[in-house]
Amino acid sequence: MPALKAPIEKPRKQPVQARSTATVEAILEATLQVLVAIGKERLTTTRVAHRAGVSVGTLYQYFPNKPSLLQATLRRHLTAVSDAVEATCAAHRGQPLCDMIAAIADAFFRAKMTHPAISLALYSVSSDVDGLRIVEDLRIRNTQALSEALASSPEKLNIPLDLAAFMLQAAMTGVSRRLLEAKVPTQDHEALRTELITLLCAYIQTHTNA
Amino acid sequence: MPALKAPIEKPRKQPVQARSTATVEAILEATLQVLVAIGKERLTTTRVAHRAGVSVGTLYQYFPNKPSLLQATLRRHLTAVSDAVEATCAAHRGQPLCDMIAAIADAFFRAKMTHPAISLALYSVSSDVDGLRIVEDLRIRNTQALSEALASSPEKLNIPLDLAAFMLQAAMTGVSRRLLEAKVPTQDHEALRTELITLLCAYIQTHTNA
DNA sequence: TGTTTAGATGAAGGAAGCTTCAGTTTCGGA
Protein backbone atom coordinates (compact mmCIF):
# COMPACT_ATOMS: atom_id res chain seq x y z
CA MET A 1 0.00 0.00 0.00
CA PRO A 2 1.42 3.33 -1.06
CA ALA A 3 1.21 6.45 1.01
CA LEU A 4 -1.45 8.99 0.31
CA LYS A 5 -0.76 12.66 0.51
CA ALA A 6 -3.23 13.98 -2.01
CA PRO A 7 -6.97 13.78 -1.49
CA ILE A 8 -8.03 10.27 -2.08
CA GLU A 9 -11.05 10.67 -4.22
CA LYS A 10 -9.98 12.80 -7.13
CA PRO A 11 -12.82 13.15 -9.59
CA ARG A 12 -12.74 10.68 -12.43
CA LYS A 13 -14.93 9.81 -15.31
CA GLN A 14 -18.50 9.07 -14.33
CA PRO A 15 -20.12 6.12 -16.08
CA VAL A 16 -22.50 7.36 -18.75
CA GLN A 17 -23.47 4.42 -20.89
CA ALA A 18 -24.87 1.22 -19.49
CA ARG A 19 -21.73 -0.57 -20.55
CA SER A 20 -19.48 1.40 -18.28
CA THR A 21 -21.84 1.16 -15.34
CA ALA A 22 -21.54 -2.58 -15.62
CA THR A 23 -17.77 -2.24 -15.81
CA VAL A 24 -17.59 -0.25 -12.60
CA GLU A 25 -19.78 -2.79 -10.93
CA ALA A 26 -17.58 -5.62 -12.14
CA ILE A 27 -14.48 -3.88 -10.86
CA LEU A 28 -15.92 -3.37 -7.41
CA GLU A 29 -17.07 -6.94 -7.29
CA ALA A 30 -13.68 -8.16 -8.44
CA THR A 31 -11.97 -6.09 -5.79
CA LEU A 32 -14.00 -7.79 -3.13
CA GLN A 33 -13.29 -11.21 -4.56
CA VAL A 34 -9.56 -10.65 -4.80
CA LEU A 35 -9.54 -9.20 -1.32
CA VAL A 36 -11.25 -12.24 0.11
CA ALA A 37 -9.13 -14.62 -1.92
CA ILE A 38 -5.63 -13.29 -1.32
CA GLY A 39 -5.89 -10.37 1.09
CA LYS A 40 -5.12 -6.71 0.90
CA GLU A 41 -1.35 -7.17 0.89
CA ARG A 42 -1.28 -9.13 -2.32
CA LEU A 43 -4.08 -7.33 -4.06
CA THR A 44 -2.81 -5.45 -7.10
CA THR A 45 -4.73 -3.26 -9.50
CA THR A 46 -3.73 -5.49 -12.39
CA ARG A 47 -5.09 -8.52 -10.63
CA VAL A 48 -8.37 -6.83 -9.89
CA ALA A 49 -8.72 -5.66 -13.47
CA HIS A 50 -7.95 -9.11 -14.76
CA ARG A 51 -10.52 -10.66 -12.47
CA ALA A 52 -13.08 -8.12 -13.58
CA GLY A 53 -12.34 -9.01 -17.18
CA VAL A 54 -11.06 -5.57 -18.12
CA SER A 55 -7.65 -3.98 -18.50
CA VAL A 56 -5.86 -1.90 -15.90
CA GLY A 57 -6.35 1.18 -17.99
CA THR A 58 -10.09 0.81 -17.71
CA LEU A 59 -9.88 0.52 -13.98
CA TYR A 60 -7.96 3.78 -13.81
CA GLN A 61 -10.64 5.57 -15.76
CA TYR A 62 -13.04 5.18 -12.88
CA PHE A 63 -10.73 5.04 -9.89
CA PRO A 64 -7.88 7.53 -9.55
CA ASN A 65 -5.71 5.16 -7.57
CA LYS A 66 -5.63 1.95 -5.64
CA PRO A 67 -6.77 3.24 -2.25
CA SER A 68 -9.81 4.87 -3.81
CA LEU A 69 -10.74 1.50 -5.20
CA LEU A 70 -10.54 -0.16 -1.82
CA GLN A 71 -12.38 2.72 -0.26
CA ALA A 72 -15.25 2.45 -2.69
CA THR A 73 -15.50 -1.26 -2.05
CA LEU A 74 -15.53 -0.72 1.67
CA ARG A 75 -18.08 2.03 1.46
CA ARG A 76 -20.38 -0.10 -0.62
CA HIS A 77 -20.37 -2.88 1.91
CA LEU A 78 -20.65 -0.75 5.01
CA THR A 79 -23.43 1.30 3.55
CA ALA A 80 -25.45 -1.86 3.11
CA VAL A 81 -24.93 -2.80 6.75
CA SER A 82 -25.72 0.70 7.84
CA ASP A 83 -28.87 0.89 5.79
CA ALA A 84 -30.10 -2.38 7.22
CA VAL A 85 -29.67 -1.07 10.73
CA GLU A 86 -31.28 2.25 9.99
CA ALA A 87 -34.25 0.65 8.33
CA THR A 88 -34.75 -1.55 11.36
CA CYS A 89 -34.49 1.44 13.66
CA ALA A 90 -37.19 3.17 11.69
CA ALA A 91 -39.40 0.11 11.54
CA HIS A 92 -39.43 -0.44 15.28
CA ARG A 93 -40.08 3.06 16.52
CA GLY A 94 -42.28 3.31 19.56
CA GLN A 95 -41.84 -0.31 20.52
CA PRO A 96 -40.60 -1.56 23.89
CA LEU A 97 -36.88 -1.08 24.23
CA CYS A 98 -35.96 -4.73 24.42
CA ASP A 99 -37.93 -5.67 21.34
CA MET A 100 -36.47 -2.80 19.46
CA ILE A 101 -32.92 -3.58 20.46
CA ALA A 102 -33.33 -7.25 19.70
CA ALA A 103 -34.51 -6.40 16.23
CA ILE A 104 -31.68 -3.98 15.61
CA ALA A 105 -29.03 -6.32 16.91
CA ASP A 106 -30.51 -9.00 14.76
CA ALA A 107 -30.36 -6.87 11.64
CA PHE A 108 -26.80 -5.88 12.34
CA PHE A 109 -25.73 -9.37 13.11
CA ARG A 110 -27.33 -10.75 10.01
CA ALA A 111 -25.79 -8.10 7.78
CA LYS A 112 -22.32 -8.78 9.16
CA MET A 113 -22.49 -12.54 9.37
CA THR A 114 -24.08 -13.48 6.11
CA HIS A 115 -20.70 -13.37 4.43
CA PRO A 116 -18.11 -13.75 7.17
CA ALA A 117 -15.19 -13.87 4.78
CA ILE A 118 -16.14 -10.54 3.26
CA SER A 119 -16.59 -8.79 6.57
CA LEU A 120 -13.31 -10.19 7.74
CA ALA A 121 -11.40 -9.19 4.64
CA LEU A 122 -12.75 -5.66 4.85
CA TYR A 123 -11.46 -5.16 8.36
CA SER A 124 -7.97 -4.84 6.96
CA VAL A 125 -9.16 -2.11 4.62
CA SER A 126 -11.03 -0.21 7.28
CA SER A 127 -7.92 0.04 9.41
CA ASP A 128 -6.31 2.30 6.89
CA VAL A 129 -6.24 5.95 7.70
CA ASP A 130 -8.61 6.64 4.87
CA GLY A 131 -10.80 3.68 5.58
CA LEU A 132 -11.36 4.88 9.12
CA ARG A 133 -13.01 8.03 7.87
CA ILE A 134 -15.69 6.07 6.08
CA VAL A 135 -16.23 3.77 9.00
CA GLU A 136 -16.62 6.69 11.35
CA ASP A 137 -19.02 8.58 9.10
CA LEU A 138 -21.31 5.62 8.89
CA ARG A 139 -21.05 4.81 12.54
CA ILE A 140 -22.03 8.33 13.47
CA ARG A 141 -25.08 8.17 11.24
CA ASN A 142 -25.88 4.81 12.75
CA THR A 143 -25.55 5.96 16.32
CA GLN A 144 -27.80 8.85 15.44
CA ALA A 145 -30.50 6.56 14.08
CA LEU A 146 -30.20 4.33 17.11
CA SER A 147 -30.50 7.32 19.40
CA GLU A 148 -33.69 8.42 17.75
CA ALA A 149 -35.12 4.97 17.91
CA LEU A 150 -34.44 4.83 21.64
CA ALA A 151 -36.12 8.19 22.07
CA SER A 152 -39.26 6.95 20.41
CA SER A 153 -39.84 4.20 22.92
CA PRO A 154 -42.45 4.66 25.65
CA GLU A 155 -39.88 3.59 28.23
CA LYS A 156 -37.55 6.36 29.26
CA LEU A 157 -33.83 6.06 29.93
CA ASN A 158 -32.05 7.82 32.73
CA ILE A 159 -28.86 8.46 30.78
CA PRO A 160 -28.24 10.52 27.65
CA LEU A 161 -29.54 8.66 24.65
CA ASP A 162 -26.45 9.15 22.58
CA LEU A 163 -24.41 7.60 25.35
CA ALA A 164 -26.68 4.59 25.42
CA ALA A 165 -26.56 4.34 21.64
CA PHE A 166 -22.79 4.56 21.69
CA MET A 167 -22.52 1.74 24.17
CA LEU A 168 -24.99 -0.47 22.39
CA GLN A 169 -23.26 -0.08 19.09
CA ALA A 170 -19.83 -0.58 20.58
CA ALA A 171 -20.98 -3.80 22.18
CA MET A 172 -22.58 -5.03 18.98
CA THR A 173 -19.56 -4.36 16.84
CA GLY A 174 -17.27 -5.74 19.51
CA VAL A 175 -19.07 -9.04 19.70
CA SER A 176 -19.47 -9.50 15.97
CA ARG A 177 -15.90 -8.57 15.26
CA ARG A 178 -14.57 -10.92 17.88
CA LEU A 179 -16.74 -13.63 16.43
CA LEU A 180 -15.33 -13.12 12.99
CA GLU A 181 -11.73 -12.74 13.98
CA ALA A 182 -11.82 -15.76 16.23
CA LYS A 183 -13.36 -17.67 13.32
CA VAL A 184 -16.09 -19.07 15.50
CA PRO A 185 -17.89 -21.74 13.45
CA THR A 186 -21.24 -20.73 11.97
CA GLN A 187 -23.16 -23.24 14.02
CA ASP A 188 -22.25 -21.34 17.17
CA HIS A 189 -23.34 -17.98 15.83
CA GLU A 190 -26.93 -18.42 16.85
CA ALA A 191 -26.08 -18.90 20.51
CA LEU A 192 -23.88 -15.85 20.46
CA ARG A 193 -26.50 -13.77 18.76
CA THR A 194 -28.86 -14.62 21.60
CA GLU A 195 -26.24 -13.74 24.15
CA LEU A 196 -25.63 -10.44 22.46
CA ILE A 197 -29.28 -9.55 22.77
CA THR A 198 -29.24 -10.59 26.40
CA LEU A 199 -26.25 -8.36 26.96
CA LEU A 200 -27.79 -5.34 25.29
CA CYS A 201 -31.16 -5.70 26.97
CA ALA A 202 -29.60 -6.22 30.37
CA TYR A 203 -27.69 -3.03 29.94
CA ILE A 204 -30.56 -0.95 28.73
CA GLN A 205 -32.81 -2.18 31.49
CA THR A 206 -30.49 -1.06 34.23
CA HIS A 207 -31.00 2.41 32.83
CA THR A 208 -34.77 2.21 32.69
CA ASN A 209 -36.71 3.97 35.42
CA ALA A 210 -39.18 1.42 36.73
CA MET B 1 3.32 -3.68 2.75
CA PRO B 2 4.83 -6.61 0.86
CA ALA B 3 3.25 -9.99 0.60
CA LEU B 4 4.41 -12.77 2.83
CA LYS B 5 4.74 -16.26 1.56
CA ALA B 6 7.49 -17.58 3.75
CA PRO B 7 7.12 -18.02 7.49
CA ILE B 8 7.30 -14.63 9.05
CA GLU B 9 9.67 -15.16 11.88
CA LYS B 10 12.77 -16.65 10.36
CA PRO B 11 15.44 -17.05 13.00
CA ARG B 12 17.89 -14.18 13.21
CA LYS B 13 20.76 -13.21 15.39
CA GLN B 14 19.95 -13.15 19.07
CA PRO B 15 21.36 -10.22 21.03
CA VAL B 16 24.37 -11.38 23.04
CA GLN B 17 26.14 -8.33 24.33
CA ALA B 18 24.40 -5.59 26.28
CA ARG B 19 24.95 -3.23 23.39
CA SER B 20 22.84 -5.21 20.97
CA THR B 21 20.09 -5.75 23.50
CA ALA B 22 19.80 -2.01 23.76
CA THR B 23 19.77 -1.79 19.98
CA VAL B 24 16.87 -4.18 19.65
CA GLU B 25 15.02 -2.23 22.29
CA ALA B 26 15.71 1.02 20.48
CA ILE B 27 14.48 -0.42 17.21
CA LEU B 28 11.22 -1.61 18.71
CA GLU B 29 10.69 1.71 20.39
CA ALA B 30 11.45 3.55 17.18
CA THR B 31 9.00 1.39 15.28
CA LEU B 32 6.27 2.40 17.66
CA GLN B 33 7.17 6.04 17.41
CA VAL B 34 7.27 6.06 13.64
CA LEU B 35 4.03 4.14 13.54
CA VAL B 36 2.29 6.68 15.72
CA ALA B 37 3.85 9.61 13.91
CA ILE B 38 3.23 8.71 10.28
CA GLY B 39 1.26 5.49 10.20
CA LYS B 40 1.89 2.03 8.86
CA GLU B 41 1.63 3.00 5.21
CA ARG B 42 4.52 5.42 5.32
CA LEU B 43 6.65 3.48 7.76
CA THR B 44 9.84 2.26 6.10
CA THR B 45 12.60 0.17 7.56
CA THR B 46 15.10 2.91 6.78
CA ARG B 47 13.04 5.45 8.65
CA VAL B 48 12.74 3.20 11.67
CA ALA B 49 16.45 2.52 11.68
CA HIS B 50 17.24 6.19 11.40
CA ARG B 51 14.91 7.03 14.25
CA ALA B 52 16.51 4.32 16.35
CA GLY B 53 19.90 5.79 15.61
CA VAL B 54 21.21 2.74 13.77
CA SER B 55 21.58 1.73 10.15
CA VAL B 56 19.17 -0.42 8.21
CA GLY B 57 21.69 -3.21 8.14
CA THR B 58 21.58 -3.44 11.89
CA LEU B 59 17.83 -3.64 11.87
CA TYR B 60 18.00 -6.57 9.50
CA GLN B 61 20.32 -8.44 11.79
CA TYR B 62 17.58 -8.81 14.34
CA PHE B 63 14.47 -8.76 12.21
CA PRO B 64 14.30 -10.83 9.03
CA ASN B 65 11.87 -8.47 7.34
CA LYS B 66 9.53 -5.59 7.82
CA PRO B 67 6.44 -7.52 8.90
CA SER B 68 8.38 -9.33 11.59
CA LEU B 69 9.37 -5.96 12.95
CA LEU B 70 5.79 -4.78 13.14
CA GLN B 71 4.76 -8.08 14.60
CA ALA B 72 7.30 -7.87 17.37
CA THR B 73 6.19 -4.36 18.20
CA LEU B 74 2.57 -5.41 18.30
CA ARG B 75 3.32 -8.43 20.42
CA ARG B 76 5.23 -6.38 22.92
CA HIS B 77 2.35 -4.00 23.41
CA LEU B 78 -0.42 -6.56 23.50
CA THR B 79 1.48 -8.74 25.90
CA ALA B 80 1.60 -5.87 28.34
CA VAL B 81 -2.16 -5.39 28.11
CA SER B 82 -2.72 -9.09 28.41
CA ASP B 83 -0.49 -9.41 31.41
CA ALA B 84 -2.27 -6.58 33.16
CA VAL B 85 -5.59 -8.30 32.67
CA GLU B 86 -4.30 -11.68 33.77
CA ALA B 87 -2.72 -10.26 36.87
CA THR B 88 -5.99 -8.63 37.79
CA CYS B 89 -7.85 -11.85 37.20
CA ALA B 90 -5.52 -13.62 39.55
CA ALA B 91 -5.67 -10.90 42.16
CA HIS B 92 -9.44 -10.91 42.41
CA ARG B 93 -10.15 -14.58 42.60
CA GLY B 94 -12.99 -15.57 44.84
CA GLN B 95 -14.47 -12.10 44.96
CA PRO B 96 -18.04 -11.19 44.04
CA LEU B 97 -18.53 -11.20 40.29
CA CYS B 98 -19.26 -7.53 39.95
CA ASP B 99 -16.23 -6.45 41.91
CA MET B 100 -14.06 -8.79 39.98
CA ILE B 101 -15.36 -7.68 36.63
CA ALA B 102 -15.11 -4.04 37.53
CA ALA B 103 -11.47 -4.53 38.45
CA ILE B 104 -10.71 -6.42 35.28
CA ALA B 105 -12.47 -3.94 33.04
CA ASP B 106 -10.61 -1.22 34.82
CA ALA B 107 -7.25 -2.83 34.25
CA PHE B 108 -8.01 -3.42 30.60
CA PHE B 109 -9.31 0.05 30.08
CA ARG B 110 -6.34 1.61 31.76
CA ALA B 111 -3.87 -0.45 29.76
CA LYS B 112 -5.52 0.51 26.49
CA MET B 113 -6.24 4.13 27.21
CA THR B 114 -3.04 5.29 28.81
CA HIS B 115 -1.57 5.88 25.38
CA PRO B 116 -4.47 6.23 22.98
CA ALA B 117 -2.28 7.09 20.03
CA ILE B 118 -0.30 3.90 20.41
CA SER B 119 -3.30 1.66 20.74
CA LEU B 120 -4.84 3.32 17.74
CA ALA B 121 -1.75 3.04 15.60
CA LEU B 122 -1.40 -0.63 16.41
CA TYR B 123 -4.87 -1.44 15.19
CA SER B 124 -3.64 -1.07 11.65
CA VAL B 125 -0.91 -3.59 12.33
CA SER B 126 -3.18 -6.07 14.01
CA SER B 127 -5.43 -6.21 10.98
CA ASP B 128 -2.72 -7.84 8.95
CA VAL B 129 -3.02 -11.50 8.40
CA ASP B 130 0.03 -12.12 10.50
CA GLY B 131 -0.95 -9.61 13.14
CA LEU B 132 -4.23 -11.37 13.66
CA ARG B 133 -2.46 -14.50 14.79
CA ILE B 134 -0.82 -12.70 17.65
CA VAL B 135 -3.99 -10.93 18.64
CA GLU B 136 -5.88 -14.18 18.69
CA ASP B 137 -3.27 -16.04 20.70
CA LEU B 138 -3.32 -13.43 23.39
CA ARG B 139 -7.07 -13.13 23.40
CA ILE B 140 -7.43 -16.84 23.88
CA ARG B 141 -5.10 -16.77 26.84
CA ASN B 142 -7.00 -13.83 28.17
CA THR B 143 -10.37 -15.41 27.81
CA GLN B 144 -8.98 -18.42 29.58
CA ALA B 145 -7.81 -16.36 32.53
CA LEU B 146 -11.12 -14.57 32.67
CA SER B 147 -12.96 -17.87 32.61
CA GLU B 148 -10.98 -19.16 35.55
CA ALA B 149 -11.55 -15.99 37.47
CA LEU B 150 -15.28 -16.29 36.95
CA ALA B 151 -15.15 -19.88 38.13
CA SER B 152 -13.51 -18.86 41.37
CA SER B 153 -16.33 -16.60 42.42
CA PRO B 154 -18.82 -17.80 45.05
CA GLU B 155 -21.67 -16.77 42.76
CA LYS B 156 -22.44 -19.31 40.09
CA LEU B 157 -23.35 -18.60 36.50
CA ASN B 158 -25.97 -20.49 34.56
CA ILE B 159 -24.14 -20.40 31.26
CA PRO B 160 -20.80 -21.88 30.22
CA LEU B 161 -18.00 -19.81 31.68
CA ASP B 162 -16.08 -19.55 28.45
CA LEU B 163 -19.14 -18.16 26.76
CA ALA B 164 -19.50 -15.52 29.44
CA ALA B 165 -15.81 -14.72 29.24
CA PHE B 166 -16.03 -14.41 25.48
CA MET B 167 -18.90 -11.97 25.70
CA LEU B 168 -17.29 -9.90 28.41
CA GLN B 169 -14.09 -9.57 26.51
CA ALA B 170 -15.83 -8.82 23.25
CA ALA B 171 -17.79 -6.05 24.91
CA MET B 172 -14.70 -4.60 26.56
CA THR B 173 -12.67 -4.54 23.39
CA GLY B 174 -15.63 -3.25 21.44
CA VAL B 175 -16.17 -0.29 23.69
CA SER B 176 -12.53 0.63 24.03
CA ARG B 177 -11.90 0.32 20.33
CA ARG B 178 -14.87 2.44 19.45
CA LEU B 179 -13.70 5.00 21.96
CA LEU B 180 -10.30 5.18 20.36
CA GLU B 181 -11.44 5.17 16.78
CA ALA B 182 -14.07 7.81 17.38
CA LYS B 183 -11.37 9.88 19.07
CA VAL B 184 -13.55 10.55 22.07
CA PRO B 185 -11.78 13.20 24.17
CA THR B 186 -9.99 11.97 27.27
CA GLN B 187 -12.25 13.85 29.63
CA ASP B 188 -15.16 11.68 28.57
CA HIS B 189 -13.33 8.42 29.10
CA GLU B 190 -14.19 8.21 32.76
CA ALA B 191 -17.91 8.28 32.11
CA LEU B 192 -17.58 5.61 29.48
CA ARG B 193 -15.47 3.45 31.70
CA THR B 194 -18.24 3.54 34.27
CA GLU B 195 -20.81 2.68 31.64
CA LEU B 196 -18.71 -0.23 30.49
CA ILE B 197 -18.68 -1.66 33.99
CA THR B 198 -22.42 -1.15 34.23
CA LEU B 199 -22.83 -3.01 30.97
CA LEU B 200 -20.66 -5.93 31.99
CA CYS B 201 -22.19 -6.30 35.44
CA ALA B 202 -25.72 -6.06 34.11
CA TYR B 203 -24.96 -8.87 31.71
CA ILE B 204 -23.32 -11.12 34.23
CA GLN B 205 -26.09 -10.61 36.74
CA THR B 206 -28.77 -11.79 34.36
CA HIS B 207 -26.88 -15.07 34.32
CA THR B 208 -26.56 -15.36 38.07
CA ASN B 209 -28.91 -17.73 39.83
CA ALA B 210 -30.42 -15.72 42.64
C1' DT C 1 -23.29 6.25 -43.38
C1' DG C 2 -20.05 9.46 -41.33
C1' DT C 3 -18.70 11.80 -37.30
C1' DT C 4 -18.16 12.41 -32.61
C1' DT C 5 -17.79 10.87 -28.13
C1' DA C 6 -17.38 7.19 -24.68
C1' DG C 7 -15.04 3.27 -23.45
C1' DA C 8 -11.21 0.01 -23.50
C1' DT C 9 -6.36 -1.54 -24.10
C1' DG C 10 -1.75 -2.92 -22.14
C1' DA C 11 3.16 -2.15 -22.82
C1' DA C 12 6.35 0.58 -20.55
C1' DG C 13 8.01 4.31 -17.48
C1' DG C 14 9.25 5.25 -13.08
C1' DA C 15 9.18 5.55 -8.11
C1' DA C 16 9.53 3.40 -3.88
C1' DG C 17 11.48 0.78 -0.61
C1' DC C 18 12.91 -3.86 0.99
C1' DT C 19 16.97 -6.42 1.65
C1' DT C 20 21.78 -7.75 1.03
C1' DC C 21 26.66 -7.98 1.79
C1' DA C 22 31.40 -6.66 1.71
C1' DG C 23 33.75 -3.90 4.57
C1' DT C 24 34.51 -1.39 9.11
C1' DT C 25 34.28 -0.69 14.04
C1' DT C 26 33.69 -2.14 18.79
C1' DC C 27 33.81 -5.38 22.51
C1' DG C 28 35.47 -8.93 25.66
C1' DG C 29 38.42 -12.24 27.11
C1' DA C 30 43.25 -14.27 27.21
Place this chain on the structure above:
DNA sequence: TCCGAAACTGAAGCTTCCTTCATCTAAACA
Protein backbone atom coordinates in the same frame (compact mmCIF):
# COMPACT_ATOMS: atom_id res chain seq x y z
C1' DT D 1 47.86 -5.62 24.42
C1' DC D 2 46.02 -8.53 20.94
C1' DC D 3 42.72 -11.35 18.50
C1' DG D 4 38.42 -13.38 17.30
C1' DA D 5 33.67 -12.63 17.60
C1' DA D 6 29.89 -9.54 17.72
C1' DA D 7 27.92 -5.54 16.08
C1' DC D 8 27.32 -2.01 12.82
C1' DT D 9 27.34 0.46 8.27
C1' DG D 10 24.96 2.18 4.01
C1' DA D 11 25.31 2.25 -0.96
C1' DA D 12 23.23 -0.26 -4.45
C1' DG D 13 20.76 -4.20 -6.51
C1' DC D 14 16.45 -5.84 -7.33
C1' DT D 15 11.69 -6.56 -7.31
C1' DT D 16 7.28 -5.14 -7.30
C1' DC D 17 3.57 -2.63 -8.82
C1' DC D 18 1.24 1.72 -9.53
C1' DT D 19 -0.05 4.69 -13.12
C1' DT D 20 0.05 6.81 -17.71
C1' DC D 21 -1.01 7.58 -22.46
C1' DA D 22 -0.99 6.82 -27.32
C1' DT D 23 -3.91 4.00 -29.74
C1' DC D 24 -7.77 1.29 -30.88
C1' DT D 25 -12.83 -0.15 -30.78
C1' DA D 26 -17.74 0.45 -29.93
C1' DA D 27 -21.76 3.21 -29.48
C1' DA D 28 -24.76 7.16 -30.32
C1' DC D 29 -26.59 10.29 -33.26
C1' DA D 30 -27.57 13.25 -37.27
